[in-house]
Amino acid sequence: MESAQREELKQIISALIAELQESLSQKTTEEFHLNKAEERVQELKRSMNRLNDEEFGLCVRCHDEIPFDRLKIFPETKVCMNCLQSE
C-alpha cells in the first residue's frame, strides 16, 4: 500500500472515530447501537495502530490485497471479500 493511501486511511479512521464518539455521547442512542459503536471505535483504533505495518491492507487469511475502496468504507476490515464469504 502506498503511503498516500495510508495517509488517506488515517484521515478516514480519525473521522469515523470522531463520528462514533459523537453518537456515543448522545444519550438518546439505543444501548445496542452504543455497544456496536464502542466496539467499532476499539477496532478502528487498533487499525490505526496497524496502519504503518507492512501487512496492513492484506487479508489475514489468504494474504491477498484488500481493495482500497473496501478499506475506505471499513478500515477495520482484516479479510478480503472471498474469505469473508467463505466464513
Ligand SMILES: [Zn+2]
Ligand atoms: Zn482473503
